[in-house]
Amino acid sequence: MATNRGRGSGLLRFAESRKNLAGCAGGLAGLALTFTGAAGAYWPLVVAGLYGAGALIAPPERIAAPHFPDxxxxxxxxxxxxxxxxxxxxxxxxxxxxxxxxxxxxxxxxxxxxxxxxxxxxxxxxxxxxxxxxxxxxxxxxxxxxxxxxxxxxxxxxxxxxxxxxxxxxxxxxxxxxxxxxxxxxxxxxxxxxxxxxxxxxxxx
Known part of the structure; x- marks a missing residue:
């Protein structure tokens, strides 16, 4: 149970990450090209490629600095x-x-x-x-x-x-x-x- 909860929280963190959000934006752009016919028969590759490109150019997650009591x-x-x-x-x-x-x-x-x-x-x-x-x-x-x-x-x-x-x-x-x-x-x-x-x-x- 603890392992499942750990995997679930890890997936949730990835889903909310900047890289995944940027990749989803690129994937949506690929779908838009597919609907307009610009992607042609290779639309799955276009969508996947734009998702990967968005994930690559997204800024890395900022790790919060540790809090020390004042x-x-x-x-x-x-x-x-x-x-x-x-x-x-x-x-x-x-x-x-x-x-x-x-x-x-x-x-x-x-x-x-x-x-x-x-x-x-x-x-x-x-x-x-x-x-x-x-x-x-x-x-x-x-x-x-x-x-x-x-x-x-x-x-x-x-x-x-x-x-x-x-x-x-x-x-x-x-x-x-x-x-x-x-x-x-x-x-x-x-x-x-x-x-x-x-x-x-x-x-x-």
Whole structure:
């Protein structure tokens, strides 16, 4: 059944192709010559020849370029991932210090995820994506698994210390991203002010 469907779709694509349509146009021209008597007894060859000629001169099928998600589409998906990350973290019992650091990080992530101007700064967007999809969930998951083993190995370094440090490092990286965005907005604002100050006045028109 799958083979038959594949053949059917292939025939349909050929029937709708430019070469077949151009060939059919040539074949119709051959039939017109046949009806007028110009093709004579060799009309089948004339029709077939004009069909073949039309198919040969038809432009090749244009293959559509692959679609890659733009910044807006990627941001929509990232927002969904961030929502799932929040739900995952909310389901866990974390130490107070780590929970406080995670709350600060969540506020910063939320502000960055809501920021919509990422097309001109792919490196910062990559850092944000990595934090949401890799850094934070991996840090939390590693802590949860390491904490389970501490009951069997007392006296070892508390795993929450690593978690706090990891979250701090992620927060510092994203704070740098936020600072760059703030500076870019300030420069844009200053440029607009300069433009408005230098723009010729039309009050006397």
């Amino acid at each position: 910044a807006a589409e990627q941001l929509d998906v990232l927002r969904e991932d961030f929502t799932r990350l929040r739900e995952y973290v909310a389901s866990l019992q974390l130490p107070p210090a780590a929970a406080g650091r995670l709350t600060e990080l969540d506020a910063l992530l939320s502000a960055l995820v809501e920021h919509g101007q990422w097309s001109s700064d792919p490196d910062s967007f990559h850092a944000l994506t990595r934090a949401v999809r890799e850094d934070v969930p991996e840090a939390v998951d590693t802590f949860v698994r390491a904490r389970w083993w501490t009951r069997f190995t007392p006296g070892t370094e508390p795993p929450e210390r690593h978690l706090e440090r990891q979250l701090t490092l992620v927060h510092e990286e994203l704070a740098t991203v936020a600072s760059s965005l703030r500076k870019a907005e300030e420069q844009r604002q200053e440029s607009l002010t300069y433009y408005l100050e230098k723009r010729p006045s039309r009050s006397g028109d």
